[in-house]
Amino acid sequence: MLNYEFLCIIWSIIIGILLIGFLITDGLDMGVGILLFIIGKNDMDRRMMINTIAPHWDGNQVWLITAAGAIFAAWPIVYATMFSYFYVAMILLLLALFLRPVGFEYRSKIKNRKWKKICDFCISIGSFFPPVIIGIALGNLLQGIPFYIDKYYNIYSQRDFYKLFNLFSIIISITIVLMIINQASSYLQIRIKDYNLNHKLNIIIKLSSILLLLFFILSFISTLFFIKGYKLNNFYIRNNNIIYESKAWMSNFNNHIYLYIIPLFSVILSLLTILFSILKKFIMVLISSILTTISIVLTVGVTMFPFIIPSSIKPYQSLTIWNATSSQLTLNIMLYIVIIFMPIVLIYTFWCYKKMFFRLNKKKIKKKSDFYY
Template sequence: MLNYEFLCVIWSIIIGILITGFMITDGLDMGVGILLFIIGKNNIDRRIMINTIAPHWDGNQVWLITTGGAIFAAWPIVYATLFSYFYIAMLLLLLSLFLRPIGFEYRSKIKNKKWEKICDFCISIGSFLPPTIIGIALGNLLQGIPFYIDKYYNIYSQGHFYKLFTLFSIIISITIIIMILNQASSYLQIRIKDYNLNHKLSIILKLSSILLILFFIISFISTLLFIKGYKINNFYVKNSNIIYESKAWMSNFKNHTYLYLIPLFSIILPLLTILFSIYKKFVIVFICSILTTISIVSTVGIIMFPFIIPSSIKPYQSLTIWNSTSSQLTLNIMLYIVIIFMPIVLIYTFWCYKKMFFRLSKEKIEKKSDTFY
């Protein structure tokens, strides 16, 4: 049986990989959904965009379910705290996700322009709200949430829904939305064969890259310098003292300065995205966009490690990977399952994208209208 401390770290990495997988795959098709009415000026344009993600959107959404399941199994107290404090936000997230299958699956059932437009709105709303809510939640986690645990291990929170919307959390939310728009526009460029749409996507890609750099820098500097953060005296020891003070989120970067390379990549990669877009190297642009998402998610992980949910009213009760993780036996069994099934899932996902990859155009949609959404 593997060492417990090692398992705690391994499972924090696995959950980080699952979150990254969700942000890349489901974030991509949510970005397409947001762009529907931004660049899709008519029904055929929107049909072209929808059919680039139609074979994959439901499979991509499984990443969110898998992440939730992994958190429930590996960090049960984290799961309980998240879903109780963010109850209304989570409810809105689930309700918005219900709109997506309505939009995708029922759009082509009725040949009516108004109905098709309603379905497109369902896809857009169901694509815009989840990353917005996730960004708001992340912003609150970085600031710490007002909860405490009594001697009977009951969890109490003192927050209200309207208090979730702070200036900092809104900035984080905007950053995430721009990130998925950047990824979606780079993906659409390699899937769409239409001059007008590709011209608009080129503009969106360059603009989102510039805005992403700007908002990432603002978010990163604000996190490190302008909000109170958390640090632990020795994060390899379970019962170390937790310190809550200004600039505390800098501690991991101070202890390991080479980690600054990760946020630096989050700035360099969008610049490379713009550069390769100018030279029409769309596959490389898409790869740079994916790497940007990985570096941004990794930056958040580095900032917060080993914290999962910091407490703003009783910092010493903050949930970390050391005091919130399941038993050694549970983690061992789950790890064996992950070792077997995660490669299968990754290979299958790659295979699906490869097999269903082809460029879409107005002519192709109109020629085989009944076979497309």
């Protein structure tokens, strides 16, 4: 049986990989949904965009379900606390996600322009709100949420929905939305062959890259210098010795200076996305955009580690990977399952994208009209 501390770190990495997988795969779908009415000026434009993600959108949502399941099994108290405090936000997230399959599956059932537009609105709304809510939740987690746990392990939190929408969490939310728009526009650029749409996507890629760069820098500086953070006096500590003060989120970076290379990569990769777009190296644009997403998520992970849910009421009750993780036996059994099935899922996902990776145009859609959404 593996060492418990080692298992705690391994499972934080696994959950991080699942969240990255969700933001890359389902992020592409949601980004396309957000862009539907921004660059899609008619039914044919939107139809081409929708059919680039049609074979994958439902499979991609498995990453979110798997991540939620992993959190439930590996960090049960985190799952309980998060779903308790963010209850209203989670319900809104689920309602938004319910709209997406309605839009996708029923769009082509009725040959009516208004009906198709309603379905497109369902896809667009269902794609816009999840990243907004995820960004709002992340912004509040970085600031700490007002909860405490009594001696019977009952969780109490001050749930004021309107307080979730503060300036810092809105900045984080905008950053998340820009990140997936940047990914989606890079993806659409190599999946669609249409002069008007490709021209608009070129503009969107450059604009979203610039805005993402600015908002990421703003978010990172705000996190390190302008909000109170949390740090442990001892990395492996499990008692109440947690410090809550300004600039505390800098501790991991200050203790390991080389970690600054991760946010630096986010900046460099955003600039490379712009450069590759100018050079019309569209495959490289997509790769650099995806790597930007990965580096941004890693920046958040490094900043908060080992904290998962900090408490702003009783900082010493903050949930970390050391005090919120399941038993050693549970983690071991789950690890064996992951070792077997995660490679299968990754290989299958890659194979699906490779097999269905072809360019769409108006002629192809019209030729097989009943085949496409």
